[in-house]
Amino acid sequence: MSEITKRYPGTLALNKVDARLEEGEILSLLGENGAGKTTLMKILYGMEKPDAGEIFIHGEKVAFNNPNDAIARGICMVHQHFMLVPAFTVVENVIAGIEPRKGVFIDRRAAESKVAALVEKYRFNIDPHAKVESLSVGEQQRVEILKALYRDAKILILDEPSAVLTPYEVDELFITLRFLREQGTSIVIITHKLKETMNVADRVMVLRNGVLIHDDVKPADTNPQELSEMMVGRLIQLEARHPSPRIGGVKFSVKNLTVKDERGCEKVKDVSFDIREGEILGIAGIEGNGQCELIEALTGLTTPESGEVLLDGKPLCGTARDFIDRGVGHVPEDRTHMGLIAPMTIKCNMILGYQDCPDMSRHKLMRWKEIATYAETCREEFGVKTPTVEAPVSSLSGGNQQKVIIARVLSREHEALIVAHPTRGIDVGAQEYIHNELYKFRDKGKAMLLISADLDEVVKLSDRLLVIYEGRIVADCAPEEFSKVQLGLLMTGNSLESVKEVGA
Amino acid sequence: MNEHSRKRVSDGVMMFGRSALALLVALLIGGVVISLGGYSFVEVYTAIFKGSLGTSRGMLLSLATATPLMFTGLGFAIGIKVGIVNTGLEGQLYMGGLTAALVGIYVDFLPGPTHAAVTMLAGAIGGGAVGLLMGWFRTRFGAPEVITGIMLNSIITYFTGYLVNGPLKPAEAASPQTAPILKSAELSRLASKSQLTTALIVCVILCILIYLLQRRTIWGFKMTAVGMNPLAAKVAGINGSQMYLAALVLSGAMAGLGGAALVQGVFKRFVDIISNGYGFQGIPVSALAAHNPLGVIFAAILFGVLKAGATMVNQSTTIPFEFVDMVQALVVVFVAAPSIILSPIQKIRSFIKKKDSGPAAAGQGGAA
Numbered sequence: 001m002s003e004i005t006k007r008y009p010g011t012l013a014l015n016k017v018d019a020r021l022e023e024g025e026i027l028s029l030l031g032e033n034g035a036g037k038t039t040l041m042k043i044l045y046g047m048e049k050p051d052a053g054e055i056f057i058h059g060e061k062v063a064f065n066n067p068n069d070a071i072a073r074g075i076c077m078v079h080q081h082f083m084l085v086p087a088f089t090v091v092e093n094v095i096a097g098i099e100p101r102k103g104v105f106i107d108r109r110a111a112e113s114k115v116a117a118l119v120e121k122y123r124f125n126i127d128p129h130a131k132v133e134s135l136s137v138g139e140q141q142r143v144e145i146l147k148a149l150y151r152d153a154k155i156l157i158l159d160e161p162s163a164v165l166t167p168y169e170v171d172e173l174f175i176t177l178r179f180l181r182e183q184g185t186s187i188v189i190i191t192h193k194l195k196e197t198m199n200v201a202d203r204v205m206v207l208r209n210g211v212l213i214h215d216d217v218k219p220a221d222t223n224p225q226e227l228s229e230m231m232v233g234r235l236i237q238l239e240a241r242h243p244s245p246r247i248g249g250v251k252f253s254v255k256n257l258t259v260k261d262e263r264g265c266e267k268v269k270d271v272s273f274d275i276r277e278g279e280i281l282g283i284a285g286i287e288g289n290g291q292c293e294l295i296e297a298l299t300g301l302t303t304p305e306s307g308e309v310l311l312d313g314k315p316l317c318g319t320a321r322d323f324i325d326r327g328v329g330h331v332p333e334d335r336t337h338m339g340l341i342a343p344m345t346i347k348c349n350m351i352l353g354y355q356d357c358p359d360m361s362r363h364k365l366m367r368w369k370e371i372a373t374y375a376e377t378c379r380e381e382f383g384v385k386t387p388t389v390e391a392p393v394s395s396l397s398g399g400n401q402q403k404v405i406i407a408r409v410l411s412r413e414h415e416a417l418i419v420a421h422p423t424r425g426i427d428v429g430a431q432e433y434i435h436n437e438l439y440k441f442r443d444k445g446k447a448m449l450l451i452s453a454d455l456d457e458v459v460k461l462s463d464r465l466l467v468i469y470e471g472r473i474v475a476d477c478a479p480e481e482f483s484k485v486q487l488g489l490l491m492t493g494n495s496l497e498s499v500k501e502v503g504a
Numbered sequence: 505m506n507e508h509s510r511k512r513v514s515d516g517v518m519m520f521g522r523s524a525l526a527l528l529v530a531l532l533i534g535g536v537v538i539s540l541g542g543y544s545f546v547e548v549y550t551a552i553f554k555g556s557l558g559t560s561r562g563m564l565l566s567l568a569t570a571t572p573l574m575f576t577g578l579g580f581a582i583g584i585k586v587g588i589v590n591t592g593l594e595g596q597l598y599m600g601g602l603t604a605a606l607v608g609i610y611v612d613f614l615p616g617p618t619h620a621a622v623t624m625l626a627g628a629i630g631g632g633a634v635g636l637l638m639g640w641f642r643t644r645f646g647a648p649e650v651i652t653g654i655m656l657n658s659i660i661t662y663f664t665g666y667l668v669n670g671p672l673k674p675a676e677a678a679s680p681q682t683a684p685i686l687k688s689a690e691l692s693r694l695a696s697k698s699q700l701t702t703a704l705i706v707c708v709i710l711c712i713l714i715y716l717l718q719r720r721t722i723w724g725f726k727m728t729a730v731g732m733n734p735l736a737a738k739v740a741g742i743n744g745s746q747m748y749l750a751a752l753v754l755s756g757a758m759a760g761l762g763g764a765a766l767v768q769g770v771f772k773r774f775v776d777i778i779s780n781g782y783g784f785q786g787i788p789v790s791a792l793a794a795h796n797p798l799g800v801i802f803a804a805i806l807f808g809v810l811k812a813g814a815t816m817v818n819q820s821t822t823i824p825f826e827f828v829d830m831v832q833a834l835v836v837v838f839v840a841a842p843s844i845i846l847s848p849i850q851k852i853r854s855f856i857k858k859k860d861s862g863p864a865a866a867g868q869g870g871a872a
Contacts, residue, residue: 301739321741332739341733352729353740361722368720 004053006039009395011387013039015210016053021155026177026187028201030194032231032427033399034385035207037190041157044188045077046070076148077157080164080425082140086133090143091115093132094150118149122179137287138169142176149185156180156187162196163425166286167455167488174200192231192427194224195456206230232429241479242439244463248277251447252416257307259293266305267293269471275416275447280438282450282462282479286491290471291420291451292333298418298449299323299330311416324353327415331405331422333451335398339405342394346386347375349393350408357412374411382407383433399430406434416447423457435461455484455491469493519794523839526792527806530834538827548817548827555816556809562816564698569815570808571700571769572597572779574707575762576786577793577800579631582714583755584795586731586747592638592653593759594783595660596631600760601767602664603630605774608685608767619688624706624764631760632753634660639749649752657783668776680776691768703765708801710758715797727751759783788836807832 006014014036021027031037042048044055046064055062057073064070067077084093091108094115100107115128124142132140141161148156158177162170177187177200191197197204197219204217204227213230228236252275259268267290275281285291296302298309300316300323309316311326324330332338340349351360351371359374361367375389384403386396393401402422409417419438423431438461442448452458458465459479467475467490475482475490482490482499489499535545556566576593583590590596604627614622634656641647668680677683691701718724729737730747738744762782767774789807793799814828 299739300741319741319743320739321743324741330739337733338736338739341729341736343732344729348725348729352736353742355722355725364722365720366722366725 001040001044002054002056004040004043004050004055006036006043006048007051011210013210014043014050017207017210017212018215019205019212020215021186021188022203023186024181024184025202026181026189026200028197028204029188029190029207030192030197030204030227030231031207032192032429033425034209034397035231035427036210037207038159040207041077041159041188041190044070044155045075045157047077071151071153074152074154075157076151076153076155077159078141078144078148078161080160082144084132084140084143087131089131090126090128090135090146093143094147098151115146115150118146122149122176122183124176136169137164138166138172141165141169141173145176145180154185156185157190158187159190160192160425161189162191162193166453166491167484168492170196194227194428197227198222198224208233228428231427236428236432239460241460244278244280244442246443246445247279247463248445250274251277251279251312252449253310253313254298255308255310257294257297257309258305259290259297259302260305261293267471268297268304270307271468271471271473272307273466273473273476275449277445277447278442279463280442280448280450280461281464281466282452282458283466283468284452284455284458284487284491285468287453289468289491291468293471294468295330295333295418295420295451299328327413329409329412329414329417331409331417331419333420333424335402335405335424340393340401343392345390346379346384346393346396346404347372347389349404350375350378350389352408354408354412378404378407378411381411382437383430399426402426403430403434406437410437410441414441414446416449417441418449418451420451421453422450423454424452431457455487459484459487467491523792523794523799523803526838527835530831530838534827534831534834537830541827543827551817551820552810552813552828555820556813560695561698562812564695564700565815566809566812567704567805568699568701568770568808569811570804571704571707571765572762572782573785573789573807574704574711574800574804575765576759576783577789577804578707578711578714578786578797579755579758579762580786580790581793581795581797581800582758583751584731584790585718586727586751587734588748588751588755589650590635590638590653590752590755590759591650592634592656592756592783593786594779594781595653595657596634596756596759597763597766597779597783598657598660598664599634599763600627600629600631600757601763601774601778602667603627603760604689604764604767605682605685608689609683609773611689612686614688616688619686620691620768623685623689623768624691624703624761627760627764627767628757629760631763632757634760635752635754635756636749638756639752642748642752643745649748664774665776668774672774681771682774684773685768689768690772691765693769699770701765701769703761703769706761707765710761711797711801714754718797723750759786788832788839791839792835810835 001017001019003016003018004014005016017040019040029037029041039048043050046067046069062073085096091112095111100110112128119126119128124146126135126139126142132143135143145156161173165173181187189201201219204219205215206213206217208231255272257268257271258266261267271294273281283291293302297304300318300320311328316323316326316328336342341352354360355366360371372389379386379389382403384400384407386400393404396404406422422438423434426434438448450458450461462479465477465479466473467487469491470493475496486499486502489502535549538545538548556562576597579593580590604623607626608623611619611622638649638652638656641652642649665680668682672682673680674683691703694700694702694704718727726742727747729740729742730744734744763778766778771778785807789803790800792806793803810828810832817828
């Protein structure tokens with residue numbers, strides 16, 4: 001790709017970027033959120049058209065009007081958010097859209113044999129006849145890759161592939177990718193995960209603010225520290241822990257909490273824990289072990305089956321409104337569906353939930369002028385990259401959207417914060433920023449519950465750590481008491497004793 | 505004006521443009537059909553617009569016809585902002601008309617303008633009560649308002665029909681109706697020999713008020729939030745059920761006012777078929793206005809012009825007035841499904857672009 005330039009209203013997303021991909025290599029496209037990595041790949045994949053610049057495949061100039069053109073040329077993208085039909089089988093999902101025909105009917109035999117052959121060849125280890133909904137996330141991702149391989153992809157673009165995987169599944173994915181590389185497939189991984197880049201990439205390309213910073217970094221010649229500096233333009237303390245300076249009495253208390261889901265299944269089973277003043281309590285666990293239901297009960301979105309929640313000694317109950325009014329802030333796990341209202345402006349999203357506060361409204365009327373000023377202050381303070389707060393929040397990159405939510409919650413007075421996956425899909429620079437803000441909140445003597453699927457994050461931030469498995473707390477320890485491997489074992493249900501035996 | 509305010513304005517202009525385009529295409533296609541029917545579409549359209557706008561009688565008729573449409577259009581627009589599809593506007597209009605008639609006939613101790621105002625209020629309460637019922641069904645039983653609205657329409661229209669055929673029908677009346685409302689309950693005419701009353705002014709004021717409410721109040725903010733993303737609104741502590749209920753009550757009240765306007769302004773009593781679909785026609789009016797309360801003012805007037813034009817056409821020419829119904833229907837189709845117009849335009853655009861870039865544009869083919 002040569003001198004690719006792309007403009008969006010208000011920003012220059014890509015500025016004369018050159019990129020190359022060798023045959024049979026794994027390239028890691030590294031950059032902060034908003035650096036332009038996804039935009040660059042969307043152009044390669046035909047989803048967007050560049051304002052300037054050209055694309056060449058094997059020296060031949062090509063132009064894509066839509067992804068179908070790109071697919072015809074062997075370029076396939078595996079998206080971060082899977083596009084699978086849960087009720088269909090693996091085969092049905094893979095062939096959807098290009099079903100082999102036998103007259104009027106679908107030639108199922110041909111489809112099945114081709115898919116089975118691919119599964120065999122690339123050692124994917126999945127049953128082609130299994131329904132996608134019964135597969136694990138890692139397996140579902142392999143189905144997405146299968147879709148690409150079925151379409152004879154020579155170039156595979158993976159968008160944040162490890163975002164949804166457990167550490168174990170990430171390793172499995174990398175084995176698959178290395179194998180694909182041996183077979184001659186060229187792979188581009190869009191990521192901001194430094195560890196994984198170091199682990200699996202042959203070469204690293206770094207973008208910053210739409211500009212190519214470095215094109216030819218070999219992981220062997222560098223380290224995560226250097227890479228993060230390239231990405232962000234300044235020194236970043238990656239692993240630095242900031243333990244709490246002062247931990248006080250119990251502030252937030254959960255006693256014997258049991259929560260059922262809509263179908264009546266117990267998702268949280270008799271959970272009890274305390275969070276003290278000035279403490280971050282982290283809960284590590286694989287998604288789907290009751291974290292969602294726990295959060296809902298602690299933020300007023302669901303009524304627990306039994307048990308109670310106390311803030312400063314007084315019971316917390318009622319609706320989300322009641323919880324917010326009592327001072328419980330919530331950073332939801334799904335920013336797009338739960339945290340933000342996409343068509344609304346950044347300004348409006350900045351005050352969402354707090355519109356009744358005296359500085360936002362008076363006599364039932366919104367004080368738009370004051371709100372605009374407030375939103376602009378928040379934008380400055382939290383570094384939300386946008387030319388104006390009147391833009392719809394959907395115009396922001398994922399990382400900046402998350403910053404809006406963090407800014408919103410941290411700019412108000414809260415007693416306790418329930419924070420879920422605060423830096424999901426967010427790059428190193430923004431992540432450092434958000435973590436610092438969370439520390440600041442804690443250091444005011446408040447309580448914070450941190451739930452994250454990113455084990456590194458939970459271990460780094462927490463003053464105390466719980467591990468949740470199938471709705472129960474299976475470990476309660478200091479963050480450095482166990483190694484990551486041991487924690488991974490606890491997260492998958494191994495008993496405390498067996499894990500201790502394994503050793504660090 | 506910075507770039508994003510400019511974008512907001514241009515978005516507004518685009519919306520207006522889309523509505524205007526829908527209208528234009530509808531007129532065009534309507535014209536084609538009219539020609540195929542053997543009539544000169546020039547003649548038909550001139551008859552329609554001359555009839556409705558060319559004479560003062562026509563203009564007054566246009567505005568008078570627009571009045572109930574503006575009420576129901578506003579009612580629908582209020583609901584849709586929160587994500588409520590109020591299909592019960594017709595029934596709410598009937599109920600409002602009935603309650604207004606009852607207060608207009610039997611409350612005899614109030615002086616002129618007060619009585620008229622109270623009667624209108626009764627209409628709003630009648631319609632609002634039906635909205636409340638629909639809201640209760642939704643909150644308590646999860647019954648979708650789209651369904652309950654339609655069912656209540658039938659129930660209410662038959663119920664009122666029964667009343668005006670039986671208990672409320674005065675002995676000397678020739679057709680199903682109630683006794684006439686007292687003079688003090690009548691709405692003042694804005695012009696003699698016309699059905700145009702102060703109800704129109706009331707409605708315009710309400711449209712402006714609702715618009716301001718939506719833009720300026722906390723309540724409007726919460727409604728918008730719930731309408732755009734109910735889940736995020738819930739997480740933010742906004743009570744969606746309350747919003748839905750409020751929207752239904754207000755929406756019903758508007759339709760009820762429309763019924764009251766018909767009773768107090770046009771018929772001076774409640775009659776069997778007081779409305780021939782005004783409740784449903786509120787939907788395309790709102791759609792043409794892009795569900796904006798201010799836009800409803802103009803959209804309703806436009807539809808009023810078309811309808812009045814139809815009446816005039818019917819009276820003065822041999823052209824069947826069904827043609828106007830057809831044009832109205834076409835407007836609805838093109839407003840509701842703008843992609844019918846936009847998609848071919850896009851295809852033409854990209855075709856032209858492709859031709860310009862020449863045969864070197866590779867990458868064709870592949871799976872469809």
